Amino acid sequence: MAGHRIFAMSFASIYPHYVTKVERKGHPVAELHQVITWLTGYDDAGIARVVADEVTMEEFFAAAPRWNPNASLITGVICGHRVEEITDPLMQKIRYLDKLVDEVARGKKMTSILRGDTEVPQAS
Template identity: 55%
Template structure:
């Protein structure tokens, strides 16, 4: 089976689109970075290095320091598919990120996006 095209795309090639989507709705690059760090466990410096190195999505998630266990609480539809039902692990991680950025652009509070339980 051939890999999906997005696996070999660099995160840096998509990242500006995440930021633009957020900024268009009055959110910030800082919030986008916070979401990526929450999901992957990368520090800000590590995230910037991954972007600078043009790391592909498959490697980006495979090398993530600590995928957040609360990401399993991310539910909903992105690109017509329920994220919680995606069976391919890397694709599910990519769609989790897409879903979180979508929630940011829709004005959801950061506490809810980051699944902070109180």
């Protein structure tokens, strides 16, 4: 999937869709931010900054303050593909985030979404 067009899309163009998805299902944006922070290490200010700067998805993941070592525990199907079988590392990270957003929207318990972590690590 090298050179996939989503890599060059801005995080700012995708983020509102994440917000709409979780809010439409009755969940607060804070839960969305919690899973983004858990996965990438971006805090609220960092998320606002990457949205304002319109960084690409590739840049968003490359500059992530702290990639969660438990990300590989994210499994399941997203967009018709098993996330654990995606071979392109960047596409897999994008789909990990998509999967987490879906789980928030579906109302899954946060401890389950965060793969058993009881707290979200702070961005460094």
